[in-house]
Amino acid sequence: MSEATATQNSSARNKHCPPPPRRNSKNCGGGGTEYLDITKEEFARIEDALKKEEFRKLFFEYCEEIQDPENRKLYEQEIKQFEAERGVDIRFINPEPGFVIKTSVDGVTKCFVNVAKSAELTRPSNKVCLNPETGNPDLSWSIPLAQAPPREDLDAQGKRCRVYDVIFHPDALYLSQRDSAFRKCLIDTALDAVEREFKVNLDRTNLKFPKLQFKGMARPIVIRTLSKNAPPEAAEPHPLDGISPAKPSADAGKPKIIPLKTQNVIAKPEFNVPKYVIKHRRDVDLTEYTYELDAKFSVTVPRELVIEIDLPLLKSTAECKLDVTEKSLYLLSDRPGAKYRLNLDLPYAVDDKRGVARFDTDQRRLCITLPVTQHSPRKQRAMHDSICQLNREDSGVESDIREEGNLHSNSESPVEELSDTVEENLSASGDTVNSPQSFATPVQPPFSTTTNFLKSSIQYQLPAKFDCNVLDNVMSLVLHVRNVQPESIAMLKNVKSLHLQFTSIGSGYYPTHYALYLQLPDECNAEISSAEAEAWENNVVLNLNMTASSENIHNYLVGIDASDLKEYTIQGKFKLAHKSRQSRKKSPPTPPISLSSSLDISVERSECERSVEIEIKPTNEVQSTCTANTTEDEDGLLHAADAVPKKVNKKQKKKNKKRRSLSESVCDDIKVYQKQQQQQQQEQQKQFLKEAAKILNDDSSNSPDDNSSPE
Structure with missing residues (x-):
């Protein structure tokens, strides 16, 4: 076993030697590229001074004085005398060559450890003790050492490296040459001292021993100890003498020695893991x-x-x-x-x-x-198809135009969890949810019979825009909500009411929950027999099949639930031609009349009042065309005849610039064409009135009890 004492390590730094140049804090531990903290002004002053011959001469003389051994001895004597007056004994340690260890710091920077010797240090000592692991007698070594601060140097290739000095007594190096086990112990002690003192990590797996005795220039270090014979002026009372406990006397007995716990030796890895x-x-x-x-x-x-x-x-x-x-x-x-x-x-x-x-x-x-x-x-195409199915983008303006065959709704979406919960709630009634194959396929949502149709943990909202139309015994609602998931549609049907809920997915795949509660008025005799919802890309169509005719329904109540309802009026109804007009198709064919291109005709028959309302008016396109031609003709004639300048605004100037004047012959042709169009319209109106009169006569003949006159 080896034990290194560091009693003299704390005083191993020479405070009286010239301090090294200031270094950047980042480079002191890692060996960076910037080494001197010097400004441009200081560098310029040094450069100007070195250009002077007198300064260079004085500088060389100063270097010779520092390297002279006699001057060094005189310097050391003066330092010793000065420190003795303060009650401190100092010793200068000049390291002598030993051997060198080559390794790396933190796996990045190359470094050298100089194992030097000096007679100023205490000799290594040992004593016999028992090995706690084996129980056999063994030697415990105490090896004093001293360290110098690290310094930068150059290797054989001219690259920068780090150098550490660890100094032992010459007897320690002599024993290392005689005994390989002691040499290994000495190397481990030196590496432990460097890692402990300078907080670095040395690579012990890849150690090399070059044929060098010392790397770089040897620098002396100083060891300071308190003087035993201090001068009288230095013997001053310490401020903590009255606070700290008194020193025990010689008769107090020997202190109790507690054995140290042995630590498990960690096996050193054979290989090092590089960075x-x-x-x-x-x-x-x-x-x-x-x-x-x-x-x-x-x-x-x-x-x-x-x-x-x-x-x-x-x-x-x-x-x-x-x-x-x-x-x-x-x-x-x-x-x-x-x-x-x-x-x-x-x-x-x-x-x-x-x-x-x-x-x-x-x-x-x-x-x-x-x-x-x-x-x-092939895999990229498959992923592309899956993206097309998943991406249903809500632009906020209009939906994207896609082929109906490519708009599948069986892809994964954030409302799958909602659909699963709806299925669980509806499983008690024995109904199942059928996922459609496309948006255009009618969806038959389940009819829930549960009391709590809407979940309290979800916030629902009413569709902002919807339309209602009635025809015969069908009441149809169009809910203008985009990107509705068909599998999220659920309904709860009663005799006079219907509750609907569904979910829409926005552009960020964030679900929005909607709910609509529709109730028929009390005075209405019709009841809801069945209902079906159809999810499209831009809206949801809800069709309600009534037990009676729905034409007498003039208003209805809508809200999120039954507690918050608002009355709405049915604005319009579907208008169709009378059945007798459809029967006339069986009569002998007559020459076709193209009325759709010039006239807008609407026919409405009232069963209650037993009357037929016919409205005939020219289409907007014909009116706008005639008006545009007339104004263009008149403007051309006015611009040609009017020579007086007028003040007009900028917009009117741009319009006038874009218009082109017409010749007189062209204007005459336009007038003739307009007269022909007017004559054709008059003839078409006469023919249509004749056909309407025939329809009324046929209707009166079919219903002889009808005493009302057509309006």
Whole structure:
């Protein structure tokens, strides 16, 4: 066993030697590229001073005086005398060459540890003790040492390195030459002292012993101890003498010695794990900045993996083994003094056959570039199809136009959890939810009989816009809500009311819950026999089948639930031609009359009042065309005849610039065309009135009891 005492370590720094140049705090422990904290003005002053011959002469004389041994002895004597007046004894330790240990600091910076000797230190001592592990008698060594602060130096290639000095008594180095076990103990003691004092991590796996006795220039260090014969003026009372406990007397007895607990010895690894960095590299591809659905599908997957491994103790990779598979990387170096082993799992699958490895001899770094395997075209097409199914974007203006066959609703969505809960609630009644195959397929939602139709944990809202129409015994509601999930539709039907709920998915795949409660008025005789909901891309169509005719329904009540209802009036009804007009198709064919292009005709028959209402008016297109032609003709004539300038605004000027004047012959042709159109319209109106009169006569003949006259 070895035990290193550091009683003299605290006083191993020379405070009277010239201080080293100021260094950056980042570089003191890591060996950076900036070493002197110097400003531009100071550097310019030094440069100007070195250009003067007188300054260079004085500078050289100062260097010679410092290196002169006689001056050094005189300097040491003066320092000893000055410290003795303060009650401190000092000893100058001049390290003598021993041997050198070569290793690295934190696996990055090369360093050297000088194991030197000096007779000023205490000799190593030992004593016999029992080994707690084996119980056999063994020797316990106490090896005093001294350390100097680290310094920067250059190696054989001219690169910067770190140098540490650890000084022992000459007898310790003599014993290390005679006994290999003691030499190993001395090396471990020196490395422990460097790591403990300067808070660094040395690579003990790859130790080398170059043929050097000392690295760099030897610098003396100073050990200070309190003087036993202090001068009278130095013997002052200490301020803590009355507070701290008194020193025990000689008759107080021996103190109790508590044995130290032995720690389990950790086995030193055979190989060292080097430092490494994994970089994800990806080139800029302009196709990823388009508005396609699959443009940024694989934007987070890199194209290449760059792995940088620091190997400071290797000069080349000739004795290094590298094995790369699809998902792992293995590195092994069996070279004596540079034993490394790295087993790394890669984050992505790579193509090991197209990898490239390069070793940087300057930085002692191995750079491995591995291309990442991309998805096959078949898999990319499958992912593209899945994205098209998942992406149902709500733009807020209008829905995207897609083919009906590609709009499947069986993809995963945030409302699947809602659908599952609805199925659980409806399982008691024996109904099932049938998911449709497309948005255009009618959906037969289940009719729930549960009392709590709406969940209290979900906040519902009423559709902002909806329309209502009635025809015969069908009442139809169109709810203008986009991107409704068909499987989320659920209904609760009663005799006079219907409760509906569904969910819509927005552009951010965030679900919005809607609810609608419809109630028929009390004075209405019709009842709801059945209902069906149909989910489209832009709306939801709700059809209610009545037991009686729904034409007498003029208003209805709508709200989120039965407690909050608001009355709405049915604005319009579907208008169809009378049945007698459809029967006239069986009569002999007559020459077709193109009324849809010039006239807007509406026929409404009232069963209650037994009357027929006919409304005939020209279409908007004909009116706008005639008006535009007339105004253009008149404007052309006015502009040609009017020579007096008028003040008009800028918009009117732009309109006048865009218009082009017409000749007189063209204006005459336009007038003739307009007269012909008017004559054709008059003839078409006469023919239509004749046909309407025939329809009324047929109607009166079919119903002889009808005494009302047509309006």
